[in-house]
Amino acid sequence: MTIEQPDADPDMPLPLAGVRIIDISNVFSLPYAAGLLADLGAEVIKIEGPGRLDVSRGGAFSGVYPDNIPGEDAWNRTSTFNLLNRGKKSLAIDLRRPEGREVLKDLIRVSDVLTENFTPRVMRGWELDYPHASKLNPKLIMVSCSGYGPHGPYAQYPAQATTQEATHGLAHVTGYRGDVPSKAGQSFVDFLATWALVMGTTLALRYRRRFGKGLWVDVAMYQLGCTMVADRILDWEANKRLGERIGNRHPWLAPQGCYRCAGDDEWCVVSVHDDAEWVALCRVIGRPELTQDARFVSNDARMQNHDEIDPIIAAWTAGHSKMDVMERLQAAGVRAGAVFNARDMHLDPHAKARGLLETVQFPPERGIGKRTIIGRPWKLSRTPLTVRGPAPTLGQHNREVLQGILGYDDARYAEMEQSGVIGTHPTAPRPILRMSMDERVHQGRLASWDPDYKERLGTQD
Secondary structure (H helix, E strand, C coil), rough: CCCCCCCCCCCCCCCCCCCCEEECCCCCCCHHHHHHHHCCCEEEEEEECCEEEHHHHCCCCCCHHHHCCCCCCCCHCHHHHHHHHHEEEEEEEECCCHHHHHHHHHHHHCCEEECCCCHHHHHHHHCHHHHHHHHHCCCCCEEEEEECCCCCCCCCCCCCHHHHHHCCCCCCCCCCCCCCCCCCCCHHHHHHHHHHHHHHHHHHHHHHHHHCCEEEEECCCCHHHHCCCHHHHHHHHHHHCCCCCCCCCCCCCCCCCECCCCCCCEEEEEEECHHHHHHHHHHHHHCCHHCCCCCCCHHHHHCHHHHHHHHHHHHHHCCCCCHHHHHHHHHCCEEEEECCCHHHHCCCCHHHHHEEEEEEECHHCCCCCCCEEEECCCCCCCCCCCCCCCCCCCCCCCCHHHEEEEEEEECHHHHHHHHHHHHCCCCCCCCCCCCCCCHHHHCCCCCCCCCCHHHHCCCCC
């Protein structure tokens, strides 16, 4: 689904039309960034090895299968891979072999952007880091995303969001008073990196257009995380104060919290920013006398007596649905937000009005049908954007890339196929988790599931 602006021009070229991106990245942040760049019109060629599939094609990061059916080609059907790699082409070639790296070098010569998220030693070992790659193509833009960057004492450390939230300081400030440091969510830093990588790539393209030179975009996820605690870093630099974990409280405004609502695990966040909002809140919850209570008459007083306010608000929210709480308070001018789960997000009327979720139709032979997929967090007034197609099957575009783009003849293509340098099936497929949806819920892999989800999403075949 695409909600177009009134002055959108369907004939307007997409912003990145004519840009070719070679994507040899894995898992989440950079594959997702490249998928968004494909939405913007870039030709993105996803490269994986038949013996080294992207982790999102199977295993812990792969999500679920459509209709919970792995099928005969489970590696092509995982939800995470199909989200991150929408609109791309697939070249399945073994980069661990010299023949595979020669192909990559040929592609670098005729491409605009190379994206990778290996630990820094890998590209150096292949002699395909930026100093080497730029000799093949002086106008090449290389986009690298690593845990800690290419230099420094942590440079060779493998990284994931869980450990990085610790080293960049976010875990120190996340959690409740007196409790242990906590994660901020699922792969939080990966999403920060996604947006930074999109911005870095487009800035580099702009730079090349202006100056005619290539550029290396070096994104270290560790540093991205540090920017999210910049206020704490500044507080220590200026005041030598480390701060503390405060849970859902605000450091200088009161009241603020996440309050249980009617229903099972239903919540709403409420945040009062000034005395006028406090008066409005008290009126909505039927406690106007609290505005004259000396304990709550000012923000400073409310900060000191926050523990006494919380049960008063919670007693009111417990009798209302989270949407009712949000809508009543927002109507009175009080900032409030229902805590949405995945079901809420898919059915949210505002997300629908904004066109955030789009429908992608897969080819009939893939047995996937129509699926709902998240779009982009931005709109362009004159250029309608949309997910440009489903993610590819493994090696779907081998011939198109090697013969159509690189001009390899039939004999060379056949030799690469016979030697296993390229392929369309994994040589080391991952185990398939076969489990009913009810079993997934019972084991805690899912909170719940809706048998009528297709009807509710409008994706029935």
